[in-house]
Amino acid sequence: MHISRRAFVGGSLIAPLAASRAYTQGFAGLGSGSDGFAEVVAGTKLEFPSDHGPHPDYRIEWWYLTANLTDAAGEEWGAQWTLFRQAMAPGVQQEGWANQQIWMGHAAVTSASVHCYAEKFARGGVGQAGVEAMPFRAWIDSWQMGGRDDSNARTIAPLTVSASGDDFGYVLNLAADHPLVLQGDGGYSKKSEQGQASYYYSQPYFTASGAITVGDRQIAVTGRAWMDREWSSQPLASDQTGWDWFSLHLNSGEKVMLFRLRQKDGRNYFAGNWIDLSGRSEPLSANAIAMIPTAFTDIDGRKLPTSWSISIADRGLKIDSTPLNAKSWMGTRFAYWEGPISFKGSHGGVGYLEMTGY
Numbered sequence: 001m002h003i004s005r006r007a008f009v010g011g012s013l014i015a016p017l018a019a020s021r022a023y024t025q026g027f028a029g030l031g032s033g034s035d036g037f038a039e040v041v042a043g044t045k046l047e048f049p050s051d052h053g054p055h056p057d058y059r060i061e062w063w064y065l066t067a068n069l070t071d072a073a074g075e076e077w078g079a080q081w082t083l084f085r086q087a088m089a090p091g092v093q094q095e096g097w098a099n100q101q102i103w104m105g106h107a108a109v110t111s112a113s114v115h116c117y118a119e120k121f122a123r124g125g126v127g128q129a130g131v132e133a134m135p136f137r138a139w140i141d142s143w144q145m146g147g148r149d150d151s152n153a154r155t156i157a158p159l160t161v162s163a164s165g166d167d168f169g170y171v172l173n174l175a176a177d178h179p180l181v182l183q184g185d186g187g188y189s190k191k192s193e194q195g196q197a198s199y200y201y202s203q204p205y206f207t208a209s210g211a212i213t214v215g216d217r218q219i220a221v222t223g224r225a226w227m228d229r230e231w232s233s234q235p236l237a238s239d240q241t242g243w244d245w246f247s248l249h250l251n252s253g254e255k256v257m258l259f260r261l262r263q264k265d266g267r268n269y270f271a272g273n274w275i276d277l278s279g280r281s282e283p284l285s286a287n288a289i290a291m292i293p294t295a296f297t298d299i300d301g302r303k304l305p306t307s308w309s310i311s312i313a314d315r316g317l318k319i320d321s322t323p324l325n326a327k328s329w330m331g332t333r334f335a336y337w338e339g340p341i342s343f344k345g346s347h348g349g350v351g352y353l354e355m356t357g358y
Contacts, residue, residue, distance in 0.1 A: 036090030037233035040197045046187040048180065049153035051201070052229070053133030056101060059087050061231030063131065063138050063145065065161060066247065066352040067172060067208045068340050069223035076324055077212060077221055078110035078340030078352070079170050080117075081145060081161050083131070083138050085124075099125025105140035106332060107163035109170060109212050110325050110339050116214065118165030119332045154179045156203050156227070164213075172210035174225055176203055178279045183257055184271070185283055189230070191261060192240060192269055198232035204247065204255040204275060224249050226352065239264045242357020244291060246310070246321070246341075250349045253277050256317070258284070258310065260291050262357065274315055288313040297326040302358045304329075304337050319345035323353065 038057040055061055062084045069077040084104040094100060101124025108117040120140050122129035129140035136156055137146040143163040151158060157176035163169065181202045183189050189200035206225035211218050226247045240261045248256040258272035270289040273281045289312055293305030306326045311318040321343040328339025337355040342348075 037087065040188070040199055040232050042185070042188045042197070044188065044199070046182065046199060046201060048156075049134035049136065051133075051199075052131075052136050052153070052156060054085055054101075054131045055231045056085075056087060056093050057090070058231045059090075059233040061085050062228070064228040064230075065145065065174075065206075065225055066338075066340070067206075067223055067225035068249065068350040068352070069208060069212070069221035071219045071221050075111065076340065076342075076350075077219070077223075078108070078324060078328075079172065079208075079212060079225075080106065080108040080110075080338060080352075081143070081163055082106040083129070083140055083143075083145070085131075094125065096125045097123060099123065101125065103129035103140055105129070105143050105163075106330065107143060107165060107170075108328075108330065108338065109168040109214060110328050111214070112325055114214055115325050115328050115339070116165060116168035117330050117332065118163070118168075155205075156180060157206065159206075168212070168214050170210065170212040172208045172221075172225070174206040174208055176205045176207070178205040181255070181273070181275050181279060181281045183273050183281065190271065196232075198230045200228070200230045202229070202247075202257065203227040204249070204257075205279070224350070226255075240269070243354070244305070244308075245354045246291075246308075246351055248343065248349060248351040250347045252347065254347075256312070258289060258291065258312075260289075272312075274312070284312060285314060288315070294320065295322075297323075299327060299329045299337070300331065300335070304355060304358050306337070306353075308353075310343070317346055319343040319347055321351075321353065 037059045065081040067079040086102050089100045103122040105120040122140050131138040135147045135149050135151050145161040147159050155176040159174040162171045183200040190197045204226045208225040209222045211220050242262045245259040255275035261269040270286040272284040275281045292309045294309050295307035296303050297306040306323045308321045321341045324340040330336050330338050341353045342350050
């Protein structure tokens with residue numbers, strides 16, 4: 001099984017915490033039934049700050065940050081901080097160790113020559129991990145993403161994020177001067193023709209400054225960061241096998257979110273949003289999106305498409321992306337590829353790529 005922010009569901013997280021390896025049907029359970037859990041409904045208005053916090057009636061959700069960074073010498077770096085929540089069963093939330101929530105954290109630092117990562121697991125109900133809406137705070141053990149009492153709920157800023165592993169660490173300060181962006185159609189992000197969907201919003205306007213540590217080196221960095229928030233109970237259809245997702249910071253100041261969901265019959269489901277200079281988010285026409293792999297990397301017995309040609313016909317975008325480090329493999333218990341990219345063509349810029357299900 002391969003899993004990431006968009007493949008973190010069902011019984012799969014029972015594996016680290018129990019002797020049995022309980023997997024559900026479909027792509028790591030993402031396409032299995034969601035009886036008893038809350039449903040994602042089109043037209044629902046997202047509310048802030050309350051939606052910054054957890055939604056335990058839904059089966060899965062995540063708080064996901066990626067940062068494209070540069071040091072004083074011009075060397076490029078990437079950083080990732082992620083907290084996932086999964087409900088093992090629906091119903092009234094139980095107290096203490098009987099609580100049905102499981103939490104998982106991932107963190108990584110990437111350069112052209114280094115990719116370091118770590119993961120953590122926690123049970124709900126005992127304070128080891130959790131999220132508070134206002135002032136915003138997310139944590140698992142010592143890993144933290146949090147704001148101050150005066151943080152702005154519409155920008156979810158300022159924030160400080162920190163994490164560490166055996167051979168790396170970072171502390172980043174995040175600021176934003178634009179409000180949050182609703183993805184999909186007003187925050188309703190459709191994932192299949194059968195109607196599977198999630199609630200989805202982003203803060204793609206973070207500026208980042210701070211320091212990363214790799215081995216015995218501490219390196220001052222600055223750059224741009226992107227935070228994603230999603231929650232759902234059944235975000236994928238049972239015939240979908242994986243996900244290729246891009247977040248793009250265009251040098252023009254515009255932002256683009258794109259994904260394709262791969263299906264067993266060889267077809268793809270495309271979606272995305274174009275975010276203009278004012279922060280207005282518009283859904284993209286699926287027929288206008290083309291995402292074509294152009295180079296592959298062999299990692300851990302898998303052949304992964306790490307370079308891509310991407311075009312959005314009605315926006316005049318035609319770019320070629322390359323990874324900062326083609327070996328950005330998250331060899332966590334549920335493995336996937338996640339790393340910083342750059343691109344050039346009709347538009348230049350940087351971003352992140354995530355690939356699951358390979």
